[in-house]
Amino acid sequence: xxxxxxxxxxxxxxxxxxxxxxxxxxxxxxxxxxxxxxxxxxxxxxxxxxxxxxxxxxxxxxxxxxxxxxxxxxxxxxxxxxxxxxxxxxxxxxxxxxxxxxxxxxxxxxxxxxxxxxxxxxxxxxxxxxxxxxxxxxxxxxxxxxxxxxxxxxxxxxxxxxxxxxxxxxxxxxxxxxxxxxxxxxxxxxxxxxxxxxxxxxxxxxxxxxxxxxxxxxxxxxxxxxxxxxxxxxxxxxxxxxxxxxxxxxxxxxxxxxxxxxxxxxxxxxxxxxxxxxxxxxxxxxxxxxxxxxxxxxxxxxxxxxxxxxxxxxxxxxxxxxxxxxxxxxxxxxxxxxxxxxxxxxxxxxxxxxxxxxxxxxxxxxxxxxxxxxxxxxxxxxxxxxxxxxxxxxxxxxxxxxxxxxxxxxxxxxxxxxxxxxxxxxxxxxxxxxxxxxxxxxxx
Ligand SMILES: Cc1ncc(COP(=O)(O)O)c(C=O)c1O
Numbered sequence: 001x002x003x004x005x006x007x008x009x010x011x012x013x014x015x016x017x018x019x020x021x022x023x024x025x026x027x028x029x030x031x032x033x034x035x036x037x038x039x040x041x042x043x044x045x046x047x048x049x050x051x052x053x054x055x056x057x058x059x060x061x062x063x064x065x066x067x068x069x070x071x072x073x074x075x076x077x078x079x080x081x082x083x084x085x086x087x088x089x090x091x092x093x094x095x096x097x098x099x100x101x102x103x104x105x106x107x108x109x110x111x112x113x114x115x116x117x118x119x120x121x122x123x124x125x126x127x128x129x130x131x132x133x134x135x136x137x138x139x140x141x142x143x144x145x146x147x148x149x150x151x152x153x154x155x156x157x158x159x160x161x162x163x164x165x166x167x168x169x170x171x172x173x174x175x176x177x178x179x180x181x182x183x184x185x186x187x188x189x190x191x192x193x194x195x196x197x198x199x200x201x202x203x204x205x206x207x208x209x210x211x212x213x214x215x216x217x218x219x220x221x222x223x224x225x226x227x228x229x230x231x232x233x234x235x236x237x238x239x240x241x242x243x244x245x246x247x248x249x250x251x252x253x254x255x256x257x258x259x260x261x262x263x264x265x266x267x268x269x270x271x272x273x274x275x276x277x278x279x280x281x282x283x284x285x286x287x288x289x290x291x292x293x294x295x296x297x298x299x300x301x302x303x304x305x306x307x308x309x310x311x312x313x314x315x316x317x318x319x320x321x322x323x324x325x326x327x328x329x330x331x332x333x334x335x336x337x338x339x340x341x342x343x344x345x346x347x348x349x350x351x352x353x354x355x356x357x358x359x360x361x362x363x364x365x366x367x368x369x370x371x372x373x374x375x376x377x378x379x380x381x382x383x384x385x386x387x388x389x390x391x392x393x394x395x396x397x398x399x400x401x402x403x404x405x406x407x408x409x410x411x412x413x414x415x416x417x418x419x420x421x422x423x424x425x426x427x428x429x430x431x432x433x434x435x436x437x438x439x440x441x442x443x444x
Pocket of ligand 1: 133135164215273
């Protein structure tokens, strides 16, 4: 037993619980940010001074547990997930190879299989955890390319698809115009007729297509592309379908909300980020594939300096990352804490808060932008781009001073304010207060 470790953990835990417990006392985003000492001191610091250093950083941190934290897809962390993250650091296992993480390698494989079966993927499906959705999307396109007859080809996605696809294309070295963004309909979902026309045109010209990427939950408005219709088209043309369900995929976990993800089970590969709504601490992303053999086919290099795995595979041979932490621990324990009922409550609660806020906002005065999920963007109905820029800037800082943090995306040549209603601490009273504040100072 190391008494210094024990004391440090106790004190750090007290400090953290105090920080989280007093979340509502300040604003979600610090108005001043104290600067910590950056360089290590010559003789090293004692515990007291390290805790003081930590407090300085905590005082300048974004506070996801504040009930007015509604800007992004960063909800308050779950208790079990925080504890598991701490244990993960203490275990310091490495998912690169089975001999460095014997039980955890198997837990990751089993949990991916549980996700696949919950999503309705077939028996030989599986996956790997990744440090964020950007990496999962990159893996999706790399696996698609390795499964394709040609290593050239166009990738189709919607205009509202996430910017990580551009990064993936850049890393993969595909030409800049290989990523083709198609129009969306009035609901922000990929226009299937545009996709159909594009695929027909490619076929007529004898050009290869690497993949279609559908988005299940777009970043600005939470729109879900028509997954079933897109899957039909991909099957017809024999094209890999990757679904970026980083935001929406979790809704498939509960029978109460799974109809929102109809067709997700037809994907060849899926990105799903439990970090975005369920309260699993960052980072937590899954890359799931319909045929798990594809992972080894794409990424296995052999690990000649490691013993052969006794289980299915080394974690470093089924994905892009080498050394990585056992992020599975906080995902697994967080889900165990929630249970089936807790998962459903988180998902339904977020949808209900979106519905309530939309109901409180006057659609006569505000243009509301939303899809089927828990995101809601809005701007005044009147005003040109310059006026909406000023309005959004001014209103955002006014709301922050009142304890609400919203984001300010650019969409359709305008600045909007966006609320992500994934914070379970936000009550119906908070939503009414937020709507009143927004509408108390509208132009026109
Ligand atoms: C739809 C979508 N896909 C992918 C990503 C990238 O995920 P990450 O930030 O975890 O890399 C995001 C991030 O917001 C997203 O909204």
